[in-house]
Amino acid sequence: MEWTDQAAAEAASKGNQQAFRALVERHSRSIFRLAFRMTGNETDAEDMVQETFLRAWKQMHRFDGRASFSTWVYRIAANCSLDLIRSRRVRGEQQPMPTDDDHPGALELPAGDPSPERLAHSEQVARLLGSALEELSEMERTAFLLRHYEGCDTDEIARALGVQSNAAKQTVFRAVQKLRRALEPAWGMTQ
C-alpha cells in the first residue's frame, strides 16, 4: 500500500507500525543530511536519525497535521542534534569556535566530488554551523533550516511555526543575521 504522509501519520498515531515504517523509509535520508550538517559526524548523524524516529514514534499523538510530517519530524531531528551538540559541550568534546588565525581561508571549499578532503571540510563547516545554530532560538533555527536546506517558502515556514508569514520572514532574517555574526569572523569574512 502506498501511503501519503498525511494518511501514514494519522495511522501511525494510532499505533500502526507499517504506516510508521513508510514514513521512516521516506524521510530517513533527509533527516540524515540535516543531522550530518548539524553534527558533522556520520556516526552521530546515524544515531540522530534513529533517535529522531524514536521520539517521533513516542510523540505521534501530538502530530496534528497542521504542518507537514516532514517539517514536524525535521524539527524533532534539529532538536535531537542540538541536544547532542550540548551534551558534547558538557563532556568537553566540542571544539571551540575557531578564529580566522586557526583557519585561514577556511571558506575555500576544496573542489570536486565528495572526497575525503571535501567531507573533512564539511565536518569542519558542520561544527561551526552546529555551534552557531545553538545560539539561535528554536524558532529561528527551525525557520533557517527549513528555508535554507529544505527550500520551504515563507508560507510553509509560517504554517510550521504557527505564525504569520511576515513573522516567519523576520525569523529567517534574524537567524541569518545571527549566523553571519557568528560565522563571518570565524571565516575571516569581516567587511
Next chain:
Amino acid sequence: MNHVSEEEMTAAYYNELEPTLRAHLDDCPQCRAAFDQLKRLLDHLRDSPVPERDASYGGEVWTRLLPHLASERPRRTGLRWWTVAPALATVAIVAFIAGMLIQQRRQPVVISSKARERVLLVAMGDHLDRSQIVLAELVNATPETLDLNDERERARDLVSENRLIRQTALRSGDMADAAVLDELERTLLDIANGPANPSTSDLEALQQRIESEGLLLKVRIVSANVRQKGRQL
C-alpha cells in the same frame, strides 16, 4: 535611492525581494559587494557535501528501529489507571513515611531507619523518573503540537508528591536533594497552573528556564544517586 538593507539582502538571496530593490541591488556596486559576501557564506553552508545514503537507507533505519518500537508505544492523551497507580502508590508510601517521622517523636520506632530509608528511596526514584518524563516532554514540545493537557494533569499529581518528598528530605538533612526538589516543585507548579495551549513565546520561555537551570540534568543526577543509594542499602 537608499541602499538595500541586510534584511532585504536576505530576502534577495531567497528570491523574495521586490523587483525595484532587486534592480538597485544589481546596479549598485556597494550593495552588490555586500550581497555577494552574504551569498558566499550562505552558498557555502548549503554546498558543503554530505555523505550519500542510497535508496535502501530508509529500510536499514527501519530494521534498526523496529526492536525499540515495541517498548515505546506511542502515547495517547488522557490518564489511565496504570499511569495514575504509581503516583497514588508513591503518595501513599511517602505519606506513610512522613507519618512515621511525626510519630517518631511520640512513640518508639516501629520500623528500622534503614528500612524506612529504603522505602523512601524507592518512592523518590519513582517520583523523579516520572518528573523527568514530564520535563523531557515539555522541553521537546513544539509550537505546532502545543497541547499540554496531559503534562498539566501529571504535573498536578507530581506537585503534591514532590512536596511530601521534599519535606521528608529536609527532615532527613538531605539539603542538596531538597534544593533540587524545591526547584522541581516550582517548575511543576508552573506547568500545572499554566495554560494547556501556551503561546509559542511562553513555551519557549519555560523551555529556556528548564534548560538554563539545567533542571532536567539535576533531576537525572539526583535520580541516579537515589538508585545507587537504594542498591547499597
